[in-house]
Amino acid sequence: MKYLISILFLFSWFVASSVQAQAPAPKLITWQELMQLPTPAPGQKIAYSTDSLQFGELRLPQGKGPFPVVVVIHGGCWLAQYNYQYMNHLSAALTKAGYATWNIEFRRVGNPGGGWPGTFLDVAQGVDFVRQLARQYPVDSKKVVVMGHSAGGHLALWAAGRKNIAKTSELYTKKPLKVKGVVALAGIPDLASYAMAPGSCNSAVPQLMGGLPNEVPHRYASGSPMQLKPGSAIIRLVQGEKDPIVPVAQPQAFEEKIKRPYSEIQTVLLPNAGHFDLVAPTSPVWSTVEQVVKDVLRK
Numbered sequence: 176m177k178y179l180i181s182i183l184f185l186f187s188w189f190v191a192s193s194v195q196a197q198a199p200a201p202k203l204i205t206w207q208e209l210m211q212l213p214t215p216a217p218g219q220k221i222a223y224s225t226d227s228l229q230f231g232e233l234r235l236p237q238g239k240g241p242f243p244v245v246v247v248i249h250g251g252c253w254l255a256q257y258n259y260q261y262m263n264h265l266s267a268a269l270t271k272a273g274y275a276t277w278n279i280e281f282r283r284v285g286n287p288g289g290g291w292p293g294t295f296l297d298v299a300q301g302v303d304f305v306r307q308l309a310r311q312y313p314v315d316s317k318k319v320v321v322m323g324h325s326a327g328g329h330l331a332l333w334a335a336g337r338k339n340i341a342k343t344s345e346l347y348t349k350k351p352l353k354v355k356g357v358v359a360l361a362g363i364p365d366l367a368s369y370a371m372a373p374g375s376c377n378s379a380v381p382q383l384m385g386g387l388p389n390e391v392p393h394r395y396a397s398g399s400p401m402q403l404k405p406g407s408a409i410i411r412l413v414q415g416e417k418d419p420i421v422p423v424a425q426p427q428a429f430e431e432k433i434k435r436p437y438s439e440i441q442t443v444l445l446p447n448a449g450h451f452d453l454v455a456p457t458s459p460v461w462s463t464v465e466q467v468v469k470d471v472l473r474k
Contacts, residue, residue, distance in 0.1 A: 201417075201447035203415075203417060203448070203449035203450075203451070203452060204449065204451045204452045204455045204457075204458050205451060206451055208451075208455075209261060209264070209451045209454065209455055210261065212264050212455065212457065214263070215263050215264060215266075215267035216267070217232060217263070218232030218233050218234035218263075218266065218270075218276070218278065219232065219233045219234075219235075220232055221233055221308070223279070223300055223301050223304035223307070224297070224300055226282060226288065226297075228280050228281060228282045228283075228286060228297070229280070229281065229282070229297055229300070229301070230279075230280055231259075231277050231278055231279040231280065231301055231304070232259070232263065232266065232276075232277075232278045233275065233276070233277055233308065233312065234266055234267060234270040234275065234276045234278075235270065235275050235312065235313065235314075236270050236271070236272075236273050236274065236275065239313060240275070240312075240313025240314065240315070241309070241313045241314055241315040242273065242274060242275040242313060242314055242315060243273075243274055243275065243314075243315055243318035243319070243320070243472050244274065244275045244276070244277055244305055244308075244314045244315065244316070244318065244319045244320070245266075245269050245274045245275070245276050245277070245319075245320050245321075245322050245358075245468060246276075246277045246279065246301070246302050246305065246319060246320070246321045246322065246331075246334075246354075247259075247262050247265065247266050247269075247276055247277065247278040247279065247322050247323075247327075248262075248279060248298060248301075248321065248322070248323035248324070248327035248328075248330050248331050248334075249261065249262045249278070249280075249323075249324060249327045250323070250324040250325025250326040250327040250328065250361075251283070251325070251326060251327075252325070252326050252375070252376040252379040253283050253284050253289075253290075253294060253326045253379055253380075253382070253383045254283055254284050254285055254379055254382075255283045255284060255285030255286045255289065256285065257283075258280060259278055259279065259280040261454070262278050262324065262327075262454060263278060264454065264455065264456055265322075265324075265454045265455075265456060266278045267456075268456035268461070268465070269465070269468065272465055272468075274468065275312070275313075275314045277301075277304075277305060277308065277314075279297075279298070279301035279302075280301075281294055281297035281298050281301060282294060282297050284379060284382045284383055290382060290383055290384075290385065291345070291383060291384055291385045291394060291398070292345040292346055294330075294383060295330070295333065295346050295398060296346065296348070298330045298333070298334060299334065299337060299346070299348050299351065300348075302319075302321060302334050302351070302352055302354070303348075303351060303352045305319055305352055306352060316352070317353075317355075318355055318472060319352065319354045319355055320354065320355055320356045320357065320358055320468055320471055320472060321334050321335065321354050321356075321357050321358075322357070322358040322359075322360065322468070323357075323358075323359055323360065323362060324360040324361060324362075324453065324454050325360070325361050325362070325363065325376070325420065325421060325450065326363060326376070326379075327362075328359035328360055328361055328362020328363060328364075328421075329359075329362055329363040329364065329366065329399075329400065331357050331358070331359055331362065332357055332359050332362055332364050332400035332405065332410070332429075333398065333399075333400050333403065334351070334354065334357070335354055335356075335357045335400075335405045335406055335408040335410065336400055336403030336404055336405045336406060337351040337403075338351050338353075338406055339403050339404045339406065340397045340403065341397060344393070344396075344397040345397075346397045346398060347397075353406075353407075354408050355408065355409065355471065355472060355474075356408050356409035356410065356411070356439075356471035356472070356474070357405070357408050357409070357410050357411070358411050358413060358464070358467055358468055358471060359410070359411070359412050359413065359426070360413050360453040360454060360464065361413070361414060361415060361418055361420070361421045361450050361453055362412060362421070362425070362426065363421055363425055364399070364400040364401050364412075364425060364426065364428075364429035365399060365400075365401040365425060365428060365429060366380050366383075366384065366388075366395055366398065366399035366401070367388040367395050367399060367401070367402075368401075368425075368428070369421075369425065370384075370387060370388060371387075371388070372422075374420070376420055376421075384398060400429065401428075401429055401432065404433075405433060405440070407439075408439070409439040409440075409471045409474055410433070410439060410440040410441070411440075411441055411442075411443055411467045411470075411471060412426035412429065412430060412440070412441070412442045412443065413443045413445065413453055413463070413464060413467060414426045414442060414443065414444055414445065415445050415448030415449045415450060415452055415453060415460075416444055416445060416446045416447070416448065417446075417447070417448060417449045418448070418449050418450045419449065419450065420450045421450065423444065426442045427442055430442050439474075443463065443467060445460045445463060447459070447460070448460045
């Protein structure tokens with residue numbers, strides 16, 4: 176009898192292993208597929224400063240408010256050829272879920288005034304503009320989450336640590352908006368290590384910073400989240416395990432460095448997600464992204 180049970184157990188294990196081995200790999204969403212999603216209705220375009228690229232799209236949920244705000248910062252390797260529009264899908268989905276979204280555009284590498292320090296200062300100004308929005312629209316400037324994707328994840332994390340920037344830095348601004356949390360989707364918290372790795376997006380870091388880490392170390396000290404303390408913001412690093420553009424080591428190293436003095440930081444690793452699944456409301460992992468935002472705001 177024992178022999179028969181052992182045979183049956185081994186047979187079951189063999190069948191389960193064979194099925195698992197033959198299971199197709201999950202299909203990851205590509206940039207092209209993201210671009211083919213139906214274009215959502217536009218938000219209200221509002222300028223936060225005078226340049227043609229210094230604006231955002233505000234979307235408001237139905238109801239009276241005041242609504243918590245998700246500031247949305249797009250990626251695209253900090254380069255001019257990628258703009259804010261691909262984050263409209265995400266913005267519209269979050270607004271449908273009950274959040275005001277402020278999807279900001281900013282000058283990037285290749286735009287006049289973009290790169291160092293303009294890209295950073297634009298993002299700072301765009302985030303701080305939530306105070307102005309709260310004077311005219313039903314949004315709550317005390318319940319703000321900054322969400323960024325890829326290079327925008329870097330800028331979102333940077334925005335949370337702005338108050339710790341030295342007054343001597345070109346990136347210093349007075350009284351930055353205090354944000355409740357940051358949701359970095361495939362974010363890049365460590366510019367120095369990312370700049371030294373191979374890859375097309377990696378090679379954009381020296382263009383953004385005006386040099387490599389050993390050439391302009393003072394810039395990396397005030398522009399890289401890894402070298403800034405994040406303050407009291409709740410930080411969630413949402414990362415696809417199969418991301419070919421931003422490695423899992425980026426959020427993991429950041430959490431490892433920051434978690435001792437700051438307990439409110441966590442990596443949310445998604446085993447069957449790539450780089451663009453995180454910003455596609457049609458992807459299987461979107462519900463997780465939405466839940467992360469909800470969890471941050473209710474803490």
